[in-house]
Amino acid sequence: QSVLTQPPSASGTPGQRVTISCSGTSSNIGSDAVSWYQQLPGTAPKLLIYSNYQRPSGVPDRFSGSKSGTSASLAISGLQSEDEADYYCAAWDDSLNGPVFGGGTKLTVL
Amino acid sequence: QVHLVQSGAEVKKPGASVKVSCKASGYSLSTYYMHWVRQAPGQGLEWMGVIYPSDGGATYAQKLQGRVTMTRDTSTSTVYMDLNSLKSEDTAMYYCARVAKYFDGNGYPHYHFDYWGQGTLVTVSS
Numbered sequence: 070q071s072v073l074t075q076p077p078s079a080s081g082t083p084g085q086r087v088t089i090s091c092s093g094t095s096s097n098i099g100s101d102a103v104s105w106y107q108q109l110p111g112t113a114p115k116l117l118i119y120s121n122y123q124r125p126s127g128v129p130d131r132f133s134g135s136k137s138g139t140s141a142s143l144a145i146s147g148l149q150s151e152d153e154a155d156y157y158c159a160a161w162d163d164s165l166n167g168p169v170f171g172g173g174t175k176l177t178v179l
Numbered sequence: 180q181v182h183l184v185q186s187g188a189e190v191k192k193p194g195a196s197v198k199v200s201c202k203a204s205g206y207s208l209s210t211y212y213m214h215w216v217r218q219a220p221g222q223g224l225e226w227m228g229v230i231y232p233s234d235g236g237a238t239y240a241q242k243l244q245g246r247v248t249m250t251r252d253t254s255t256s257t258v259y260m261d262l263n264s265l266k267s268e269d270t271a272m273y274y275c276a277r278v279a280k281y282f283d284g285n286g287y288p289h290y291h292f293d294y295w296g297q298g299t300l301v302t303v304s305s
Contacts, residue, residue, distance in 0.1 A: 071223050102281075102289035106224075113274055113298050114224065119291035120281045157224055161290055167240060168214070168290070170224040 072097065072169035073158055080177040086146040089174045091158035093139050097169050101161040103141040105134055108155040108173075117156070118143060145176075153178045181205040183275050183296035190302045196263040199299045201275030208256040209233045212278045214292065215249065215260045217271040225271075229278070230258055265303045272298040 074092040081087040091103065102121050106114035116125050118134035121141065133144045141160075145152055158171040186200040201213065215227040228239035230249040237249040248261040258275060279293040 102283070102291075104291035106292070113295040114276075114292070115295070116291060116293050119279075119293070120283060120289050123281065125293070159224075159291070165241075166238065167229070168226050168292075170226070172223045 071172035072162065072165075073160065073171035075156075075158060075171035075174045077172065078175045078177065080179055081145075081148045082179045083148055083150065085148045086144060087148060087176065088145075089143045089156055089158075089176070091141045091143070091171050093141075093160060093169075095139060096164045097139075097160040097162040098136065098141055099139040100163055103134065103136050103158055103160050105132075105143045106157045106159065108157065110154070114157060148178055150178050152176060181277070181294045183277065183294055185273075185275060185296040185299045188300040188302070190304065191265050193265055193267060193303055193305055195265050195303075196261060197265060197301050198259055198261045199273050199275075199301070200257050200259050201296050202255065202257045203277070204256065208251065208253055208258070213249075213251075213258045214276045214278055215247075216274045216276055216292075218274070218298075219268070219271040222271075227260070227273075232258065262301075265301075267303050270301065270303045272300050274298050 105118040107117045108114045121136040122134040131147045155173045157173045162169045182204045184202045189197050209232045214229045230237045232251045251258045275296040276292040277294045278290050280288045
């Protein structure tokens with residue numbers, strides 16, 4: 070049982086826009102920034118979004134993040150086949166004194 | 180460029196110990212905290228703990244307290260994660276991940292994992 074709640078799956082067709090939600094509490098998302106990670110099959114996670122909406126260099130602007138209260142969202146516009154992956158949200162938790170993760174969302178490009 | 184290179188796959192029997200290494204290059208090990216995160220087959224990410232390379236201190240997830248030890252060797256820019264009394268439930272991919280700090284508009288720091296190792300598969304089986 071993950072501390073942050075994500076839908077287990079999401080899907081879309083090429084070119085569509087999809088969003089993935091991440092829900093937490095006042096001790097994690099409500100009090101700290103959210104980061105998002107993309108994990109392609111058989112590889113390590115890769116940083117996609119940090120500090121709620123910042124993109125590292127090299128990440129396409131098709132990926133965007135937002136946060137409101139104790140929830141956050143990752144949006145992917147202009148969906149491409151190579152976006153098929155697992156996506157994880159994360160935030161630091163004050164009560165656990167460490168980072169917590171969502172259970173991951175498997176994105177399928179139909 | 181930053182690279183985190185981990186040691187190879189391990190197969191261990193229940194009750195044994197495993198030591199996984201993570202060699203950092205492209206930056207000074209002492210300037211960033213290093214975390215360990217594991218992922219059981221088909222499951223999500225689980226935080227294990229963090230080592231502070233500058234002084235060797237560490238903080239562990241409560242679930243693993245007493246079974247996990249994280250150390251570092253600054254001369255080789257390598258951090259280690261030692262897990263003992265292995266159980267079948269410890270079968271997982273183990274990742275080291277560097278933490279970066281970002282200051283928001285109010286000057287408040289926030290953290291995220293900016294670089295990850297390639298992972299080390301640890302299989303616990305009799």
